[in-house]
Every structure is written in C-alpha cells, then in structure tokens.
Amino acid sequence: MQNRDVRPPDGGPRELVEFYLLDHRTTLGKVIDIALMALNLCFVGIFVFETYSVSAETRQLLWAAEVAIACVFALEYVLRLYGAPDRFEEATDVYTVVDLLAILPTFAFLLVPGLSVFALDIGFLRALRVVRFMRFYRFTRDEEFFFGSISVHELRVLKLLLTVLTIFFVSAGVFYAAEHVANPEVANFGDAFYFTVVTLTTVGFGDIVPLTAGGRIVTTGAIISGVVLIPWQASRIVREWTTDKVSVTCESCGLAYHDPDASHCKACGHVIYQEYDSR
Secondary structure (H helix, E strand, O other): OOHHHHHOOOOOOHHHHHHHOOOOOOOOHHHHHHHHHHHHHHHHHHHHHHOOOOOOHHHHHHHHHHHHHHHHHHHHHHHHHHHOOOHHHHHHHHHHHHHHHHHHHHHHHHHHOOOOOOOOOOOOHHHHHHHHHHHHHHOOOEEEOOOOOOHHHHHHHHHHHHHHHHHHHHHHHHHHHOOOOOOOOOOOHHHHHHHHHHHHOOOOOOOOOOOOOOHHHHHHHHHHHHHHHHHHHHHHHHHHHHHHOOOEEEEOOOOEEEEOOEOOOOOOOOOOOOOOOOO
C-alpha cells in the first residue's frame, strides 16, 4: 500500500535524479536497481572470464561489453554527483570512490596511449579491476531493496556474507595479477580463488604456493583482513541476537533498545511504556 503512495519530488531535475537513484519502491526505481545489479554481475563476470583461454573474437566481444558497461557506470557516477545535495560529500563517499575505481582501468585502456586492448598483464590495472566487486556494497546501504525491506539483523548477515565474498574475490584477483605470469599453477582466476579459499580457511593443502613477493604480500594481507573483518562483523550479529533488549526508541532523546520491563528511558527518564507480562 505504501508503495503506491510513493511519488517523485516536485523539485527540479537534480531532485528527480537523486530520487530515482536512491529509490527502491517506484517502478522506475526498481528497474534502475535491477539493471545496475545485473550490469555489475556482468562487469565482474567479464573480469573473471578474461583470465581463461578464449578466442580473439570472444575477447573482442568481452572488451566491447566491458566498455559499454563502463560507460553506463560512468554516466551513473556523473548523475550521482549531479543529483547530490552536497557534491563534495558525494564525491568523497566510500561507495562513490569505489564506483570510480571500478571503471578507471577500462578507461585507462581507452584513453592512455600505448595501452593495448589486450594489455591485461599490467599488474596495477588488473589488480584495480577487482574493486568492481565492491560495488555490490552499494546495494546494502540500507534495509530497502527492489523486492522489499529486510530487517536490520538480516542486513547485517548479508553484509557479513558480502564481506567474506569480497575478501575472497578481491584477494584472488590481486593474487592472480601478481602470480599468473611467474607461477604456472595460477593459470586463471579459478586457480587463484581456490588458493585464496584454501589459505583463508586455514586448510593449506600446499599444492599452490606464492612464488613472487607480491603474491606473498597479497596472501598476508588477505589473511589479516579475514582475521580482523569477519570476526568483527560476526560479533555484531551475535551480540544483537543474544542481547535481552527490546527494539523501542525513546521519543525524547532517541536512545534505542531498552530492557524488556522498562517503563522509562534510562537516559532521559521519558516514559516509554512497554507491555510486559511479569509472569
């Protein structure tokens, strides 16, 4: 019912652009959300597929698709800056920075003289391309999605899962960039991903080992990231699921989560009566 009442603002074009880029409830807002997510999946898939042996014709098609998708994301980037109330704040937002980093390698091949379409062995640019996976974080900015809303608990579980996948994917991509030339055991992204999963889960079969200094640095960084980020997000989920609090926000001071039998806010004393059975 609420979805039918959602209307775009009556302001100018900037307000309309901002509304539809953030909206998840109108038909156009949902279409934009689904299209951007589908394009991001293709963008990530192209990066992975290019690490395998493919024909020259297929590689040309992949490159054309990558350029087309990068142009769409560049337009999205410009529109976000255009529609933002504070453009500097939007430009320095972590999600916007990731959006820019995700398309820079593609445009570098297009605009920088001397870089061939197939010059994909340049370590820095190949490593930077894996950042495009982090664009998925933009879709977990709040609890609203094109299919509806989810709870805060579910959103945090989703972010934990995305954090794990991001560590695996980005580490595998950078490891591949550092190792695939010198290491015959790392022939494609699948080999690098296998090594990353085996290493970060502490299984450590030893069938693939880093041979370069860059590969060792990437492996060390991935292990540290996994040790720090995953338990940190998991602890937040466990803490919320095990705490004996009720999700009630004080109307006076805004303090959220109170004891089940609280009738007054413990911060300001405002009445926050909650129905509670003393049995």
